[in-house]
Amino acid sequence: MPSLRRDQVGWLLAGAALTLAPHAGHLPPAISALCALLLVWRGLIAQRGSRLPPRTLLVVLAAGVVGSVLLEFHHFFGKEPGIALLAGLLSLKLLETDSLRDARAAVLLSLFMQLGQFLYQQDMAIAALALLGTLASIGTLLALQGRAEAVAPRALAALRLLLLALPLMLVLFLLFPRVQGPLWGLPADAYSAVSGLSDNMAPGDIARVSESAEIAFRAAFEGDPPPPAERYWRGPVLTRFDGRTWRPGPSRRHGQPFYRSSGPAYPYTLTLEPHNQHWLLALDFPGPAAGLAYGDDFRLLSREPVRSRLRLELVAHPATPVGLDENPRTLQEALKLPPGFNPRTRALGEQLRAAAGRADDIPALAIRHFRDSRLAYTLTPAPLGRDDVDSFLFDTRQGFCEHFAAAFVVTMRAAGVPARVVTGYQGGEINPVDGTLVVRQSDAHAWAEVWLATKGWLRVDPTAASAPRRIDGGLAAALPGSARLPLLARSDLPWLRALRDRMDAVNNRWNQWVLGYNPARQRELVASLGFGDTGWQSLIALMAGGCAVVMGGLTLWALRRVSTTDAIDRSWLRVCRRLAAAGHPRQAWEGPSNYASRLAREAPEAAAGLAPIAADYARLRYGPAPADAALLKRFHHSSRKFRPR
Template sequence: MTEPRLRRDQSGWLLASTTLTLAPHAEHLPLALGALCALLLLWRGILAHTGRALPHRLLLLALAAGIVAIVQIEFKHLFGKDPGIALLAGLLSLKLLETDSVRDGRAVVLLSFFMQLGQFLYQQNMAIAALALLGSVAAIASLLALQGSVTAPRLRAGAATRLVLQGVPLMLVLFVLFPRVQGPLWGLPADAYSSVTGLSNSMAPGDMARLSESSEIAFRAAFEGDLPPPAERYWRGPVLSRFDGHTWRPGRTHATDAPAYRSQGIAHSYTLTLEPHNQSWLLALDFPGSVPGLIYTDNFQLLSREPVRSRQRLTLVSYPHTPVGLDESPNILRQALDLPAGFNPRTRELGARLHAEANGADDIVTRTIAHFRNSRLRYTLDPAPLGRDDVDSFLFDTQQGFCEHFSAAFVVTLRAAGVPARVVTGYQGGEFNPVDGTLVIRQSDAHAWTEVWLAGQGWVRIDPTAASAPLRIQNGLAAAMPDSAHLPLLARTDLAWLRDLRNRLDALDNSWNQWVLGYNPARQKALLAALGFAEPDWQVLTALMGAASAIVMGLLTIWALRRRSSADAIDRSWTRFCRRLKTIGYERATWEGPLDFAERLARQRPDLADTVRRIASDYARLRYGPADADPALGQRFHQSIKNFRPR
């Protein structure tokens, strides 16, 4: 039996669902492949509109080979998340150009569903979920179009939306009870975390400036009580002690299960919600108290035992005024004085001069800060290129740079003057969101500062950026940049409406992260324990899912059986019409059809003949005629009966 060919409306729905499905993938596709997919979809739309024949199979085979070649050239292989999604995107676009039957249309819909799932391999945020939901509605509408007759797009979309809503209760049951899987949806080690951004474990000129151009959220902090002042909002990341003349890297460290310091002073309690960055550092405020299961290094970093590959929530207490490193080991101090030979001779000379003029280490630090301030160094995201001796070029030639330039130059100067110092990277500041009461720290808040070791004081934080750009510490990156500086749109503070919109979207996104994406195995276990299932195994979970699903399906069945359909509305109006005639003495016999009843009534009441014949004819067409009757006919039928007042 020959498969029926697609109608124009069916082709239109398939094209719409495919376009909505592929649109979110555009940013992940190679430029050439994305352009080719757009051209193929446009080509199919023109063919559907004009009614022309689909292209020959040989041409389709050549296009398929071209798609495979583009993916191979771009990714160097055909296996894995990125090349696999790219290949499917191209083939889905191409599939439309050979789809001319209902059977092929169903294959396009199934591919669309698979590609909607593929969106979550990159991100699982609320925007992606909304796009996937929109694509699913379009795909279901396509299935309805493939099965039914021509219907107005608005009615078709409404029917698809109702079907999706009917599936929501069952979706909630599976969401709550299906065993949670910790970690990303994609597990191949080669590319599971290729898209994460954040701090690196090294620092070279320009690294922080590039990172600060991103408005992505690095983490959020919800404090109990007042926020710490801006001068204490330093979120500690990698500590860099080794310098090769160009790049800073971590030194040798020792890790323990408890901090090497005794916490004291003001305490800040907060919950940290950390975005995945595929590294072990946890970016806590200085200096966190003991938390079981975490790792503390001798350079005061807080680490996780595994790389942070999924969103994590930690409840911490930090004590920023705790003295640390009072009895520092000689090996660490020697490492904090080391400078590579043959680099930055002018900065070495500056350090030697400061050492000769000063009265002790404290005075050297004070004089170095004064030198930086008096040099009128300029804070900018777009510094001039540096020479081989980066620090010399920054301090004496260009005199413009970002935080990594300031911190590196400060440490090199102090080391040349005989004072142990090192670079600390992390984040500084954050913006309070009044909508949900959290402090939001973005990649644009990435920062580098220094720590100096002073006898009797231990390691002391000194931020040389504050000497030239104090507004950076007090009010954030945007306040420290000149008006012409290139900033991420979401980092700008001069647009109040944009800031308010961003805060609301951030709060909504945070709620999604906490309650949907944050529903991890621990939270599922806690919920089930609250319901009386302390240690549920797979058998218990299976029984719970089965029982809950049966209840949901039963309720939906009862609702469907009691649901009033459009046919019910037609019968209700017809019954009202017959009841009004009965009240004036003209009752319809049980065996009498609508047209026969109208004819008998017309003979008995000629004054009502035209009205009752029209109403009876409309009822017969609506009740027993084609399912795709004109919607205007139904409106006329109901309105006619509403206005019918026989006497």
């Protein structure tokens, strides 16, 4: 097999680098550094014209890559170790690649690695990076099968091929039968990178979630959204407490809401990012929705973990009274406190119970006590002791929302009022570009629910007593200037917020119309085209027809390009026509040099001056390097002046 030219190696390295660069944020630093060193080494070999390393050394390096992956992950099965192993092997492959066959194998491996990017994210940035890597891979294939050429023309040729593929890609995207969910089983760690709330809560957990500016979900309301004080998006409901960690209690599922909705209705479309959990983070309290489940604790639940972006049409009724006929076992669970923990808070609860005229007054007395205690709202509270609620209420008096909610619920239970912690998100920010309500991880929040015999379950947010701006303006308003706030959540950088809003609006369009193109939307599109409600057989027939139309159009375009001659061919054909008119036609199998040689033997007078014209045409059409202007000018001038005798 022939050795690779320097430009071919350059394209291989560029394609591999553009493929591996997006993975650098997910790969272990040692693997990323090793891949970079191997690519640089291969580039130096090509530049200096040195020999490739011996096979023995490559085997040792391969063992080192395998060992590094095993040391980092302790196994080879799964998304993370699999991608890391492929990255190392791709870099090593280039160190043994000096033939067209191996080079094509490396290109195929690069294309496979570009698909691996979508196991982490599917946003527009990742799609653009994958497209750039694909462009480099196509340019590499062109370089492997053609002569040496400058980078810009080669890249333009690759881009032209990508553009030619767009119509076929569009047909396949629109008409290929959509399958809700993955086509194959993903590895167990495929969703390890998702962020969000956990199904339990300990001091500091929500504060860590709030340091992220990632989008948790979006909501597009048909009319005006509810006021900020009603924007509580329910997640895990935590009833059991062991002295430090809050966990969910027992809960049954219902196929329909088991409460009667009342009060103002807010219809909206929820676009939920994947978080690998069952809860749907709906606004209190959702009305009937097909295919969903309703928990005893008023959560809206999916029947399967949310592992891909989910779009739901919902209606919320925040003023609905709930829990008036609550199960006694649930109320007993909501009164339990672990023995031996937080004695001062227990004493506070007993004092409030003694001071209150009736049970309904106890929550308001507790809120007044929290406000009078001047508790500070902060992302960086002081360390707490074993009795963390006591330490927060009576010693440090600094905490985040989970400290406020946990302390309030413990106080309520000590006072004999059933209570529990609810975690989720509070607030959100209207994007002025597209009008959607964007809720980020920095909006993660914890609040309390208390049960009163005359009113059922009521939401009480003790954080609002100390930081009311958290409810009205979000985390940035409650903690202005905090260094731990996410950069994109800062309120003191208006230009950055404007840029973020525009990017979010564009990403939302991408999510809705590209990533959100599900079977229901496909059926709507096909129906709008006049084909009615079609099954997968009809979709395949439509797809085949669409592909046939596209391929037919491309074929006609290609045939037209073949039959259309350029200026060089037109000048040469003019010479051939004049010779044919003089009785010396060119045979179909004859090239320019053979034609000139034959006429020089058979009709030297008629062929006078033909040899230099044929030689110039051969250089212009088949030469190894681009023609210069002088040669081109001479050829056209000679062909016009040529007259056979």
